[in-house]
Amino acid sequence: QKEVEQNSGPLSVPEGAIASLNCTYSDRGSQSFFWYRQYSGKSPELIMSIYSNGDKEDGRFTAQLNKASQYVSLLIRDSQPSDSATYLCAVSGANFGNEKLTFGTGTRLTIIP
């Protein structure tokens, strides 16, 4: 079993709709959770970080964390063509000595105009 799992997609969403991206992780000691966006040929760019159970909203983006279910999600409202990219879920222990990020393989999202 992979430590961080994501559906590789591709996920196609009409422009203006809500895109929902999901991620599960295996290490119950994980403390910090991140969503990165990666355009083709570019490096990962941080979209959201979340540390506590519940929802965290930032503009059109909402991250959701459920530690009991070991589940993290990212919602993108009012999807735009510029949101087309690969979205990487990353997890770390965030305790001293366990700071490395473990990434999923990413979900490729395409917004259809």
Place this chain on the structure above:
Amino acid sequence: GAGVSQTPSNKVTEKGKYVELRCDPISGHTALYWYRQSLGQGPEFLIYFQGTGAADDSGLPNDRFFAVRPEGSVSTLKIQRTERGDSAVYLCASSFIPGLKSKDTQYFGPGTRLTVL
């Protein structure tokens, strides 16, 4: 500069050669990380520095890979006797205070694309 910088952006080498990849982290960031990303995969952890010392090198695939950060800022990833399987994008990231929530965000550089022929 404002962000993490990496040089060179592209490196083509022949099997068996030695290569060095450089990373300059965000000013003031104490932690520096190296990752490797193959096509269609997420970044894979290689090594993490806190200051000058390697706090975690568990991701280095074998003893051909070595990294240094002698003054606690710039880091160099060194690969000896390169193999075709080493071809990947090598990413460097830095963070302000690892282990402290909200200060532990890792910011990535543009990467070095290594091609071993």
